[in-house]
Structures are given as structure tokens and as C-alpha cells.
Amino acid sequence: MDVLRTISELRAWRRAARGKVALVPTMGYFHEGHLCLMRTARRAADVVLVSSFVNPIQFGPTEDLARYPRDLERDRALASDAGVDALFVPSAEEMYGQSHETFVYWPTMGNLLCGRTRPDHFRGVGTVVAKLFNLAFPHVATFGRKDGQQVLLLERMVRELNFDVEIVVCPTVREPDGLALSSRNALLSAADRIQALGIYAGLDAARAAILGGERRSAAIRNEMAQLMAKSPGLGVEYCEVVSRESLRAVDIIDHCSMIAVAGRVGTTRLLDNLWTMGADGDIRIEL
Amino acid sequence: MDVLRTISELRAWRRAARGKVALVPTMGYFHEGHLCLMRTARRAADVVLVSSFVNPIQFGPTEDLARYPRDLERDRALASDAGVDALFVPSAEEMYGQSHETFVYWPTMGNLLCGRTRPDHFRGVGTVVAKLFNLAFPHVATFGRKDGQQVLLLERMVRELNFDVEIVVCPTVREPDGLALSSRNALLSAADRIQALGIYAGLDAARAAILGGERRSAAIRNEMAQLMAKSPGLGVEYCEVVSRESLRAVDIIDHCSMIAVAGRVGTTRLLDNLWTMGADGDIRIEL
Numbered sequence: 001m002d003v004l005r006t007i008s009e010l011r012a013w014r015r016a017a018r019g020k021v022a023l024v025p026t027m028g029y030f031h032e033g034h035l036c037l038m039r040t041a042r043r044a045a046d047v048v049l050v051s052s053f054v055n056p057i058q059f060g061p062t063e064d065l066a067r068y069p070r071d072l073e074r075d076r077a078l079a080s081d082a083g084v085d086a087l088f089v090p091s092a093e094e095m096y097g098q099s100h101e102t103f104v105y106w107p108t109m110g111n112l113l114c115g116r117t118r119p120d121h122f123r124g125v126g127t128v129v130a131k132l133f134n135l136a137f138p139h140v141a142t143f144g145r146k147d148g149q150q151v152l153l154l155e156r157m158v159r160e161l162n163f164d165v166e167i168v169v170c171p172t173v174r175e176p177d178g179l180a181l182s183s184r185n186a187l188l189s190a191a192d193r194i195q196a197l198g199i200y201a202g203l204d205a206a207r208a209a210i211l212g213g214e215r216r217s218a219a220i221r222n223e224m225a226q227l228m229a230k231s232p233g234l235g236v237e238y239c240e241v242v243s244r245e246s247l248r249a250v251d252i253i254d255h256c257s258m259i260a261v262a263g264r265v266g267t268t269r270l271l272d273n274l275w276t277m278g279a280d281g282d283i284r285i286e287l
Numbered sequence: 288m289d290v291l292r293t294i295s296e297l298r299a300w301r302r303a304a305r306g307k308v309a310l311v312p313t314m315g316y317f318h319e320g321h322l323c324l325m326r327t328a329r330r331a332a333d334v335v336l337v338s339s340f341v342n343p344i345q346f347g348p349t350e351d352l353a354r355y356p357r358d359l360e361r362d363r364a365l366a367s368d369a370g371v372d373a374l375f376v377p378s379a380e381e382m383y384g385q386s387h388e389t390f391v392y393w394p395t396m397g398n399l400l401c402g403r404t405r406p407d408h409f410r411g412v413g414t415v416v417a418k419l420f421n422l423a424f425p426h427v428a429t430f431g432r433k434d435g436q437q438v439l440l441l442e443r444m445v446r447e448l449n450f451d452v453e454i455v456v457c458p459t460v461r462e463p464d465g466l467a468l469s470s471r472n473a474l475l476s477a478a479d480r481i482q483a484l485g486i487y488a489g490l491d492a493a494r495a496a497i498l499g500g501e502r503r504s505a506a507i508r509n510e511m512a513q514l515m516a517k518s519p520g521l522g523v524e525y526c527e528v529v530s531r532e533s534l535r536a537v538d539i540i541d542h543c544s545m546i547a548v549a550g551r552v553g554t555t556r557l558l559d560n561l562w563t564m565g566a567d568g569d570i571r572i573e574l
Contacts, residue, residue, distance in 0.1 A: 007449065101393045102413070102440075102447040109388050126389070127448070130417075134449040153389075160389040161414070162294065162421040 001079060002086040007095075010088050010135050017085075019046030023138035023165075025129055028052035028089075029069040029183040030078045033173040037142040038082040040170050044140045050079050051088040051132055053095065057103075058124025064267070069186045088136075095131065103127045104161070106153050112247045113149045113260055114271070117237060125150055126157055133163050141165050145286065146172040146180050148258050148273040152244055171286060172272070178204065180272045191233070192265045198231025199261050199272045202239065206259050206274055207285045215252050217241035220259070228263075237262040237269070244275065255283050288366060289373040294382075297375050297422050304372075306333030310425035310452075312416055315339035315376075316356040316470040317365045320460040324429040325369040327457050331427045337366050338375040338419055340382065344390075345411025351554070356473045375423075382418065390414045391448070393440050399534045400436045400547055401558070404524060412437055413444055420450050428452050432573065433459040433467050435545050435560040439531055458573060459559070465491065467559045478520070479552045485518025486548050486559045489526065493546050493561055494572045502539050504528035507546070515550075524549040524556070531562065542570050 004010045014021070022045035024037045030052075041048045052075055059065035072089060079087050104126035109115075115122055133141070143151045155167050173181045178200035179193070188196055202224035209223050224239055239261045243250050250257060253276055260273040278284035291297045301308070309332035311324045317339075328335045339362055346352035359376060366374050391413035396402075402409055420428070430438045442454050460468045465487035466480070475483055489511035496510050511526055526548045530537050537544060540563055547560040565571035 011451075096447075100447055101396050102391065102444045103394060104389065104391055104448075106388045107390060131447075131449045134451065157389045160383075160387055160418075161391070162418045164298075164421065 001076070001084055003076065004086055004088045005090060005094070007090065007135060010090075013049075013086055014136055017047045020139045021045055021047045021049060021136065022140040022142065023132060023136045024048065024050045024084075024142050025132050026050060026052050027054045027068065027183065028075050029071055029186065030075050031173070031181045031183060031185075033144050033146065033170075033181040035078065035082050036173050037144060037170050038079065038084055040168060041140065041142045042083045044142075044168060045138075047086075048084045049086045049088060049136055049138070050084045051090075051136075053088070053090055053128065055095075055124055055128045056092050057096065057100065057127060058121050060118055060120060063118070064184075064187075064269075067187065069183050088132075095128070100127075104130045104157060106156065109149075109153060109156070109247045113238060113240060113242070114262055115149075117262075122150070122153055126153065129154055130157065130161070130163075133165055138165055140168055142168045142170055144172060145169050145275065146182070146273070147271060148244075148260055148275070149247065152247065152258075174200070180270070182270060184268050184270065187268045188265060192268065195231045195233030196263075196265045196268075196270055198228045198234040199263050199270060201230065202228040202261060203259060203272055203274045203287055207287055210253065210276065210283060210285060215254075217249070217251050217253060220253070224259075224261075228261075233265055235264040237264060253283070255279055288363070288371055290363065291373055291375045292377060292381070294377065294422060297377075300336075300373055301423055304334045304336075307426045308332055308334045308336065308423065309427040309429065310419060310423045311335065311337040311371075311429050312419050313337060313339050314341045314355065314470065315362050316358055316473065317362050318460070318468045318470060318472075320431050320433065320457075320468040322365065322369050323460050324431060324457050325366065325371055327455060328427065328429045329370045331429075331455060332425075334373075335371045336373045336375060336423055336425070337371045338377075338423075340375070340377055340415065342382075342411055342415045343379050344383065344387065344414060345408050347405055347407060350405070351471075351474075351556075354474065356470050375419075382415070387414075391417045391444060393443065396436075396440060396443070396534045400525060400527060400529070401549055402436075404549075409437070409440055413440065416441055417444065417448070417450075420452055425452055427455055429455045429457055431459060432456050432562065433469070433560070434558060435547055435562070436534065439534065439545075461487070467557070469557060471555050471557065474555045475552060479555065482518045482520030483550075483552045483555075483557055485515045485521040486550050486557060488517065489515040489548060490546060490559055490561045490574055494574050497540065497563065497570060497572060502541075504536070504538050504540060507540070511546075511548075515548075520552055522551040524551060540570070542566055
């Protein structure tokens with residue numbers, strides 16, 4: 001596996017790559033969710049490039065950029081075992097130089113859900129992914145459904161800025177007890193870890209309600225609130241039933257809804273969500 | 288010359304194009320400035336694509352989108368005579384569909400100079416050029432120096448979003464009396480046309496002052512104001528001496544400055560500028 005540290009190394013690698021190229025953009029500290037993205041990329045393409053970059057411009061000034069977990073040696077071994085062909089690990093200086101002024105953003109949808117408390121987060125995500133697309137010219141890029149708003153905004157970016165990239169969304173990978181995998185789980189104490197399960201408990205209750213025929217958002221959120229209240233250490237930032245098209249709240253769920261939850265346990269912020277799929281009359285749940 | 292109206296026609300044309308591709312993004316109603324961009328593109332590449340699209344998202348709600356001049360048949364003949372291989376003339380619906388949420392912007396530099404009175408203008412420009420770059424994958428793109436802030440922001444976009452495109456800046460083409468060519472000149476009455484010359488008179492005075500050794504912005508702007516005051520029908524929106532790197536006002540000009548003027552004659556808004564080039568001790572002027 002090649003380890004690429006500079007933009008010119010990446011461009012040279014790309015020029016030499018033959019066949020279909022898949023990109024897996026990550027912030028490193030790989031877990032099974034990332035490995036699942038890599039294996040999906042492996043099946044979809046001839047050549048797999050993984051980027052591992054803790055992107056400073058998607059963190060706010062008071063956020064956890066400094067304590068975001070990092071372990072390049074471990075990541076290198078895991079990516080290599082997953083059959084990755086090249087790992088791009090640039091420095092912040094390499095990606096942004098001394099100043100950076102050009103951003104991709106979503107002036108409306110980037111300020112909903114997580115955007116309410118993280119005002120510049122999604123423009124940081126959009127900007128780094130646009131850069132990676134322009135550097136790596138992937139045919140396919142894989143993202144995890146766990147970061148639901150992110151993947152929906154990036155699908156819009158591809159469509160609306162006409163990037164010639166197919167986005168493949170991979171299911172959320174969970175611990176046996178349901179906790180969605182996240183690099184930030186490494187920051188949870190044993191006690192925090194128990195409280196964090198409240199998010200999954202809420203989404204699981206939503207699933208049961210929907211499968212039982214409930215379609216009213218207010219009733220579903222009410223069930224969820226009761227479940228999540230059993231985890232007093234969980235501070236729910238938002239729990240919303242939205243359209244996956246607009247990210248706006250909907251009163252009645254249909255086959256294109258997302259129930260998105262963000263919460264804080266101690267100082268660690270966690271996300272999870274549920275998507276409704278299928279046809280109107282026959283709603284399936286992806287959790 | 289091929290005339291392409293849809294994104295899929297453009298993509299198919301691009302897949303079939305062989306050799307180096309140059310893109311000339313325009314809003315149509317071609318004048319000698321556009322033809323100069325096309326001829327430069329012709330020399331720089333094997334295949335020349337011109338886009339002609341009056342981009343609605345770069346106009347504010349009270350601006351001149353509706354009265355912006357258009358003449359596709361004339362443009363078609365002029366482009367064909369200039370040796371253009373393909374003309375891309377999409378509809379607004381084709382470019383933006385029913386809704387558009389993803390934009391490229393410059394949160395600081397896009398709000399300076401023209402951005403002060405046209406708050407969403409540059410994000411409209413950045414977004415449409417990013418789309419055209421992603422659709423046409425040009426090796427080279429040509430832009431006119433007359434739209435100074437635009438070309439400086441697009442150079443930043445290419446650098447900071449890592450587009451693999453070389454931007455070539457072409458000199459401002461002028462009428463014999465100095466007026467910078469612009470499609471909007473067609474909107475000027477004969478009386479307006481005389482008043483509009485005040486902008487060039489100001490910039491010409493600035494050139495004389497600089498070549499005479501003056502380096503102080505305040506003194507240069509003072510000269511310019513005296514000249515421009517002789518055109519009472521010219522409403523000067525701004526007249527600024529800025530760094531081409533930051534677009535911020537500078538007190539002393541050097542070899543990387545821009546003197547940028549925007550003014551209104553009647554209801555028509557006009558731009559012009561002067562760039563300083565060369566080495567510190569030996570400043571050249573591009574006007």
C-alpha cells in the first residue's frame with residue numbers, strides 16, 4: 001500500500017492509476033464502519049484510495065479538533081489488510097496553505113440539524129470533499145449513513161456542482177448492543193458508554209413504532225423522548241423527523257424520511273439516525 | 288460548430304474530445320473582448336468550448352437579469368468565425384433544476400469591492416464556473432481582466448479547491464476612446480456613453496501618476512476623483528486601490544496592486560480596472 005503525503009504525490013499516483021478508482025474520505029482512527037466503507041470500495045472499483053485527514057476547517061474554535069483520536073500506524077495496518085491501494089495522509093498545511101478563502105457550502109440546509117450548533121461544520125466538509133474529488137478524480141466515493149446530514153449534503157453537491165462521481169452510502173455499523181460505531185466512542189468512559197446507548201434506544205423505539213403503523217412525527221418523537229430520558233447522562237441536542245430531500249421537519253413520515261439524533265455524553269458529541277425506505281404503503285427501516 | 292443545449296450533450300461531446308480542451312465561460316452577447324478570449328483559447332488548446340449562459344444566480348433580485356442583452360444567432364456566427372468547436376447554451380432549468388442548494392463562495396473576499404453592493408454575485412459566479420469545470424474538464428480556461436475581482440477569485444478557487452485547470456487572463460479590450468468593452472455597453476444611450484468615459488479617464492490619470500513615480504494610494508485616488516468628477520452623469524460606486532492578493536485597500540501601491548472602479552451611468556453598471564505588474568522598483572501598468 002502506498003502512503004501519499006503531498007498533493008503532488010497524490011496527483012502522480014492518480015495519473016498512474018488504471019481502471020475504476022474508488023475514494024474513501026475519512027478522518028482516520030479506523031473502526032469497523034471505515035473498514036466496511038473500504039470493502040465496499042474494494043468491490044466497486046479496481047483501485048481504492050483512502051484519505052485520512054482530521055480536517056481542521058470542519059471543527060469550530062471550541063470543538064474537539066485537538067483531542068480527536070489519531071493513530072496512523074494502526075490505521076495503516078488496517079487499511080492495508082482491507083486491500084486498500086493507497087492512503088493519503090496530508091498535513092493541514094498541505095491542504096490549506098497559509099490562508100484559505102474558497103469554500104463549498106449549503107446556505108440553507110447546512111444550517112439545519114447539526115448546522116445549528118456547528119455553523120461552519122458542513123462548509124468544512126464540503127470544501128475538503130470537493131478538494132479530494134478534484135485531486136483524486138474518483139469514479140466512486142463511499143460514505144457512511146451514520147453521518148446522515150453529511151451524506152445527503154454531499155449527494156446534493158455531486159448533483160448540483162456536476163461532479164462525475166457516484167456516491168455509495170454504506171449502512172451504519174453498530175456494536176452488538178446497538179451503539180453506532182464512531183471514532184469518538186474512544187473518548188467515552190465506561191459510564192459514558194452506558195449513557196450513550198440512550199440514542200440507540202430512542203431510535204429502536206422509533207423503529208418499533210413505525211413498524212407498528214405509527215406515521216405521526218410528534219407521536220414518534222414522544223416515544224423516543226421517553227426512552228432517551230432513561231439515560232440521564234445523555235444531553236439530547238436534537239431529535240428530529242425530517243425529509244431527506246429538504247432536511248426540514250415533517251409532520252408525517254413517508255418513505256424518504258430521516259429521524260436524526262445528536263446528543264452529548266460528557267464532552268463527547270454523538271450522532272445516529274434512522275432512514276425510512278421503500279414505497280409509501282410499505283415502509284422499510286434502515287437503522 | 289456544435290451547439291450543445293443539455294448537460295448530457297456536453298458530457299458526450301467532452302468524452303469524444305481529443306487533445307487539450309479550452310473553455311471560455313461567457314454570458315453571451317459577444318464583443319471583441321470575448322473574441323479575444325476565444326482566439327487565446329484557440330491558440331492554447333486543440334479543442335475550444337465556449338459556454339454562453341446568462342447565469343441567473345449571479346444577479347440580485349433587483350438587478351438587470353431580464354434586460355441583460357442576448358442574441359444567440361449573432362453569437363453563434365461570431366463564435367463559429369472565431370474557430371470555436373462547440374457552444375454550450377443551456378437553459379437555467381438545465382443548470383439548476385427546480386432548486387439549488389450547493390454553492391462555492393468566498394466568505395471574506397467575495398464581500399469586498401463589487402460584493403459590497405452585490406452580496407450573492409460572486410457565489411453565483413463561483414458556482415457556475417465550478418459546474419462548468421466539472422462538466423467540461425478543461426485543461427485551460429480564459430477570463431477577461433476587465434472583471435478583475437472575478438478572475439482573482441476564480442484563480443483562488445482553482446488553487447484552493449484543486450481544480451486541475453490553468454486560468455489564462457486576457458487583457459481588457461477597449462474602444463478607441465478607452466471605454467472597456469462590456470456587453471452592458473449596448474444598454475448605454477449616446478449621452479450615457481460619453482459619461483461612461485469618466486471611468487477610463489480616472490484610470491488613465493492613475494496610470495500617468497504611477498508612471499510619474501506616485502505610489503501613495505490617497506494621492507492617486509485624489510487625481511482620479513478630480514478626473515471622474517468631470518463626468519457628472521457617472522455615479523462612482525467605488526474607486527479603490529487594493530492588493531490583488533487580499534483585495535484589501537493598500538496605502539502604497541506595489542507590483543501586485545489593482546485599482547478597481549465600479550460606476551453607474553443611468554441604470555447601467557460598469558467596471559474597469561488597472562493592474563500593476565513587474566518588479567517592485569520597476570512597475571508596469573496593465574490597463
